[in-house]
Amino acid sequence: MPRSLLQQFRRLDAYAKPLDEVRIRTSTGAYVTFLSAIAIITLVWFEISRFLRPTMEPEIVVDGGKMQKLPIHFNITFPHLPCYLLGMDLMDESGEHITGYDHDVFKVRLDKDGNEIEREKQTDLSSPMKQNTVPGNSETEYCGPCYGANPRGEVNPCCNTCDEVKRAYSEMGWATPNEKDMEQCVHEQASSQRHEGCNIHGNILVSKVRGNFHFSPGHAFAYGGQHIHDVRSYLTTDHDFTHVIHQMQFGDQEDQKQKERLGLADPLDHTEWGSAQVSMMYQYFLKIVPTQFDYLSGRTTHAFQYSASRQERDLQVQPGGGLPGVFFMLDFSPMLVIYTEKRASLAKFLTGLCAIVGGIFAVASMVDGVLYRAGAFKQKKAI
Numbered sequence: 001m002p003r004s005l006l007q008q009f010r011r012l013d014a015y016a017k018p019l020d021e022v023r024i025r026t027s028t029g030a031y032v033t034f035l036s037a038i039a040i041i042t043l044v045w046f047e048i049s050r051f052l053r054p055t056m057e058p059e060i061v062v063d064g065g066k067m068q069k070l071p072i073h074f075n076i077t078f079p080h081l082p083c084y085l086l087g088m089d090l091m092d093e094s095g096e097h098i099t100g101y102d103h104d105v106f107k108v109r110l111d112k113d114g115n116e117i118e119r120e121k122q123t124d125l126s127s128p129m130k131q132n133t134v135p136g137n138s139e140t141e142y143c144g145p146c147y148g149a150n151p152r153g154e155v156n157p158c159c160n161t162c163d164e165v166k167r168a169y170s171e172m173g174w175a176t177p178n179e180k181d182m183e184q185c186v187h188e189q190a191s192s193q194r195h196e197g198c199n200i201h202g203n204i205l206v207s208k209v210r211g212n213f214h215f216s217p218g219h220a221f222a223y224g225g226q227h228i229h230d231v232r233s234y235l236t237t238d239h240d241f242t243h244v245i246h247q248m249q250f251g252d253q254e255d256q257k258q259k260e261r262l263g264l265a266d267p268l269d270h271t272e273w274g275s276a277q278v279s280m281m282y283q284y285f286l287k288i289v290p291t292q293f294d295y296l297s298g299r300t301t302h303a304f305q306y307s308a309s310r311q312e313r314d315l316q317v318q319p320g321g322g323l324p325g326v327f328f329m330l331d332f333s334p335m336l337v338i339y340t341e342k343r344a345s346l347a348k349f350l351t352g353l354c355a356i357v358g359g360i361f362a363v364a365s366m367v368d369g370v371l372y373r374a375g376a377f378k379q380k381k382a383i
Contacts, residue, residue: 028371036364043356051349054296056262056339063290063336070208070288070304073253075201075246076215076326079114080276081239083107083198084163085217087229090204092211092330099170101213105202112195144184147177159184166218176218179232194237201246208332215241216325229323235278241326242274243282248328250288250304258293259303262339267308279315281322284308289333295341305337 078086088105090098109117143158144165150157151171159165162185169176179185204213217234248268249256259265273282288306295301315322 026372026375028375029368032364032368032371036360040357040360043360044353047349047352047356051344054341054343056293057342059338059340061336061338063334068208069205070250071252072204072206072213073202073247073249074204075199076248077110077114077197077199077244077246078215078241079110079197079244080242081198081217082193082196083109083200084193085234085237085239086198086200086215087218088200088213088215090206090211090213092207092209094207094209094211096207096211100167101204103204105200105204108199108201109193110197110199112197114197116199117196147182149174175228194239206330210331212327212329214323214325214327215243216323231324234324238278240274240276240278241280241282241324242272242276243326244272246270250306251302255293255301255303258301259291259305264291264305266306273310273312275312277314277316279324281313281315281324281327282310283312283327283329284310285329285331287331287333290336292336292338293341294338296343 086107087099088101090096090101106119108119111117142160143156144160146157146159146165146168149159149165149168149172151168157168159168162179162182165182165184166176200215206213216229217231217239218229245268247266249266268284274280286306286308288304291303291305293301293303313322315324
């Protein structure tokens with residue numbers, strides 16, 4: 001390349017180099033350089049971490065999923081209600097009614113201080129006086145009367161607990177008699193369990209249609225095609241439905257971990273509600289939204305989010321139908337939220353690094369220039 005052409009080409013150099021003889025190094029420049037290096041290292045570290053860590057980006061589509069069963073995990077404590085008075089029922093718009101639901105549901109008897117007394121299946125603790133003896137006489141075998149109810153056609157049917165009498169009447173389709181006339185119920189009411197609380201927890205499966213599951217006093221039965229609860233024995237006590245919801249989660253428990261990592265909390269977890277009124281009806285209205293997680297590996301998991309609103313009603317002050325207890329009214333959203341795992345592109349990552357390094361150098365150069373000129377002006381003024 002001719003020398004003249006080489007000199008012309010050198011004029012394209014945008015990074016002209018000053019001579020070493022005219023370079024001036026200052027202490028302020030050293031401080032600015034040191035701070036700039038720290039800022040560059042810190043921001044570059046954040047940029048690398050963000051590039052290596054995928055993000056979950058949401059979008060909303062119409063849910064076209066199959067009609068499948070929805071698992072619900074719950075853990076609720078009723079500090080002022082004994083286990084033998086507590087029942088659980090499910091019903092939905094498809095016509096499914098299940099009274100006394102006990103599959104994968106457990107009750108824990110609690111003393112007045114909330115300490116555990118006994119942990120068993122719901123069906124066991126629904127009959128608090130499980131024994132084959134006459135109340136008050138542990139040495140005599142006892143076969144309690146069923147008061148005319150004999151749904152299984154047994155020769156000599158025995159109903160040894162109050163709950164067994166109610167269940168027999170329910171299976172016969174009869175209305176439950178007054179508990180004051182049943183010796184089993186009188187004995188159970190006089191037992192120490194009336195001062196206990198109850199923790200009920202477990203898993204249930206419901207259809208993905210509008211419906212509810214509820215916790216109410218006593219045993220439910222069908223009469224005249226209606227779902228009826230006999231609450232007479234409950235209303236004469238000093239119990240109430242004050243409750244603490246430790247967990248209320250929808251979907252598979254393994255998928256809950258992904259929700260927690262994204263900060264998608266369940267709004268009813270660790271909440272408390274209630275008063276000392278015996279006739280209170282507590283209602284939670286839950287809007288359930290199905291959620292899907294799509295990962296870079298191709299794996300897909302499903303979970304559920306929900307929103308909750310609530311209302312309470314004193315049935316003595318506001319009559320017109322209702323039942324003391326805690327009701328969870330379920331409604332399902334037709335929309336599906338999809339979280340897709342994505343990673344920033346390499347080009348975007350490199351562009352970010354260049355922006356960090358170049359931007360900090362440019363700003364640091366301006367700051368250093370301002371400080372240098374300010375120092376030179378101060379020295380000149382002093383002279």
